[in-house]
Amino acid sequence: MADLPRPFTAVLGEVDLLSWQGIGRVTLGLFALTVVRYLIIAVYNLYFHPLRHVPGPPLWIAFDGLRSIYKMRGILEFKYVEFHEKYGEVVRVNANEVAFIRPEAWKDIYGHGHAEFPKHFPGLQLDTKKIVFAHSKDHFRYRRAMLPAFSDKALRLQEPLIRVYIDLLIKRLREKAEIGESVNMVRWYNFTTFDLIADLAYGTPLQGLAEGKSNAWLDNIGNIIKLLPIMAFASVFPFFGIFMRFFAGPQIRNAEKKHFAFASQMTRDRIYHKKQPDRGDFMDFMLRSRGEPHEMTDDELASNADLIMLAGSETTATLLSGVTYWLLKTPHALKKVTDEVRQAFKSDEEITFDDTRARLPYMWACLQEALRIFPPLPLGMLRTVPDGPPVQIAGITIPAKTQVSVPQLAAFHSEYNYYRSRDYIPERWLPESTTDPNSPFFNDRREIHKPFSVGRRDCIGQNLAMHEMRSILAKVLWNFDLTLDESSNAWHHQKILALWVKPPLMVHIKQRAT
Template sequence: MADFSRPIASTLGQFDLTSWQGVGRLALAIIAFFIIRLGYTAVYNLYFHPLRHIPGPPLWIAINGLRSLYKMRGCLEFKYVEFHEKYGEVVRVNADEVAFIRPEAWKDIYGHGHAEFPKHFPGLKMDTKKIVFASSKDHFRYRRAMLPAFSDKALRMQEPLISVYVDLLIKRLREQSELNQPADMVRWYNFTTFDLIADLAYGTSLQGLEKGKSNAWLDNIGNLIKLLPILAFTGMFPLVGSALKFLAGPQIRNAEKKHADFTYKMTIDRIYNKAQPDRGDFMDFMLRSRGEDHEMKDDELASNADLIMLAGSETTATLLSGVTYWLLKTPHALKRVVEEVRETFNADEEITFDDTRTRLPYMAACLQEGLRIFPPLPLGMLRYVPDGPPVQIAGVTIPGKTQVSVPQFAAYHSELNFHRPNEFLPERWLPEAMSDPSSPFYNDRREVHRPFSVGRRDCIGQNLAMHEMRSILAKVLWNFDLTLDESSDNWHNQKILALWVKPPLQVHIKQRAK
């Protein structure tokens, strides 16, 4: 057998690790090895990889780590917008990843009618007791137990519970209006949504609105956002990640355990609190699975209640903040929606779930446009194509083991899908825009707009979220005249680290003249 070490040895000479010269030669050999390996990988990725037929940025395809660098910086989703503008609706954004902004990709990736594409969460530790991380079998069981908590019957029972916090928000904003200084609407929306979801999940308020200060969940989200760049970095450099985990691991694990113990105690207190039977909250409905095949155990209830707290609070508050900002930046839309709300209702008490759903079409269009221009979850939810024969996604042949997604921010800000995509134009969602060929929005591809996802793993709480948002926004607009403080004039220029990194939204609040 040929000795392949001879050419290398003859070039580098014999290593003597007791001398600086020997150490230098060893370092040179290691560097040469990595350069050759990097070059080989780049050539393979560009010219021989099964995805070579799909266009994309050559440097990103050749060097996998670039994606993670931009993710760490919070600008990855904005780069996707650029790539789709340059390369089209289907873009290879990494050696093994393809992003789609065609409407039909939603069904092909996330929908029914094919084997489920597994989720992919690079750099994240997954709690498989949470429904979003669960296996297909457990997901079906969890969803069956949880769905009744979000039914129309449940929503009717939950409306009085939710109204308590919406009315308390209005009371707090009245107090703010008397201070003659701008109020941070991000903060007040967060207090509202976290308080009401905590009541629905645990039967108790976090008292954010009562005390006007942060709570454990809000603090945890702030800490999570700070950790996301580190998680992206560790995903790119596993050795560095292992070192960081060794150094910071005990502190992170202690924080995780403290939070897990806290949420478990709240769950147990709610489950075995006999003073709150049949109140119609989440736990009330989920506990009805006890004794059935789809029964959820105490630890599963605790994990999913914790998930509901984040998914049902942060996203709703984000959307309300975004809609408020864009309305204040768009005078014609603000004037029209305020007139609609105030002409529809004669008193604050008349504003109900059913009426906000059926009698405020322009406000509904504003919320839809908010979900488009400022989606609460702006990234693509990665899936793996199962190993095996290639599949067709949006008319493109994709081999197994490929990561695929529909990046929401890029899809919603593409001129291929929406007319004037970077402007807040609620009119695009009105019936006449969809039926009148002369409308500039007639050809908008609205079917690409899926902020709650699709298929068996779509958002279980989307109806509740929409009821909350309609009720809160209607009451705020009915009661107050709002103007944007100049300090928040460019509020929408934010980083995206899975969640939006939202600065304060400073708004001047004035009680309307009756």
């Protein structure tokens, strides 16, 4: 013991380190040093860190890891809402993370005119062949190859393909209405969007609408979403990560490998064995990059088609579920939008992309309000301030290496930005609310509303998504009278694990009276 450093001997005393008493004292000493270490870090984070001037919850600032615990519980985004109510528009939510709900933060973080802030995905192993995870050079190449698939020309070619599935949805709902069954609209919206996106991406529907049941693809995506916060938690607590990799690692890797093999096979079948050439779907347009500097390899096409499946289907189905729920909870809005649709069209065959965009201004307001109160991507997309001098974000000086974001749920639910921010009020999006100073919504800061993000990495499929949502909602409202089942009265109380964890949305549907 004489050779041990004094701090250790002070804690351990003169004991035999191989005895149980010695092992106990060593453990106690290590524990004491760990506590001291965390206390020193906490003091530094609170009083000496470069971000000490930014207000926020002291415990979260002092101790990294609380964020991941709340994320794993599915309530992190709701805590952000609370923090912004308490501390203001700019909140330090972690030792090295700042969240902004000021409109100008969108441009300062995600927009053009400055060096790109790299994306930050804590705890995740990233497939950089996917456009959302790609480095800047590859991202530019992928985006150039993929954008034509979402152009106005492409949308006109894709509309007949999409209408097939919307009409099949109406047929299935009509069958349910005839036998008087309540319907889980989350399920049917998911079947519709996954079927149509699979057809556009691979030329192969998943048969969800045809068979009325889930499939391995849907189930696997749901499981991956639920694992995301656990992986993030493991990145903060390494011992937990080792434990998880030992017991669950092989199972997770096998599931991912199986899923990607399935997606790759569907991609190869679409590229090399297509039965319907030049059908104007996503793959047709992306394959036109072959032979060009921005061409995509087979593996890159497979990864991005897989991404399109999730981004182009789950989020659209989420918004359709949200707008249906909030309309059924808001009778005056439901009546007004239903009357608008039925007066605009004599039959549902007349409902087209162009006409729903031009002739249904109140339904557009209903969708915008749903995107605000129930954003399909409710979290903040983390970015890291690049190396170099501090930058100005929404008027606040932020040093390099800081994680920054605009958390959508907190921004869209804040009274700083919207009058009666927790209420579903489509009228706030009508022209008179923006031009009449007497409107209670005149001072709403609508420029904070960027549900598809902004800048070089905004959502390339947003126009398609809006066309889908307008057409599907219009056809449902034109054909059916809807009422909410009592079991779904509090449907909006949900957890968020990367995306909303949606329970069944039970709705009574009746064929409209002619």
